[in-house]
Amino acid sequence: MNLRALSGALAIIAALGIAPAFAQSGGCNIKGNVSTKGERIYHMPGQKYYNDTVIQSSHGERWFCSEAEARAAGWRKSKV
Numbered sequence: 001m002n003l004r005a006l007s008g009a010l011a012i013i014a015a016l017g018i019a020p021a022f023a024q025s026g027g028c029n030i031k032g033n034v035s036t037k038g039e040r041i042y043h044m045p046g047q048k049y050y051n052d053t054v055i056q057s058s059h060g061e062r063w064f065c066s067e068a069e070a071r072a073a074g075w076r077k078s079k080v
Contacts, residue, residue, distance in 0.1 A: 028065035031055055032075050041078050042070040048080045 031043045031053045042064060043050045055061045064070040067077065 028063045030064040030067065030070055032062045032064055032070060032073075034060050040073075040075040042067070042075045043078045047078050049078065 029045055031050065032055070033041050033043060033053050035041055040060075043053050044067070055063060064073070064075070070077075
């Protein structure tokens with residue numbers, strides 16, 4: 001499978017709200033966090049709160065493998 005096909009498949013999976021099984025243990029390092037106001041925000045490595053953000057799947061939080069995947073699932077990038 002080529003990279004474009006993989007990205008497309010991941011976007012479809014994200015749109016369905018299904019986190020890839022390999023996300024926590026593989027190269028997926030974008031953190032999808034649900035704020036106290038219920039906003040779905042993703043954090044990229046190097047952003048201010050990335051290291052403080054802990055993913056809790058029980059709160060609907062998840063990992064993403066690309067920004068495109070996060071946006072396709074309806075999440076927005078952290079502003080800080």
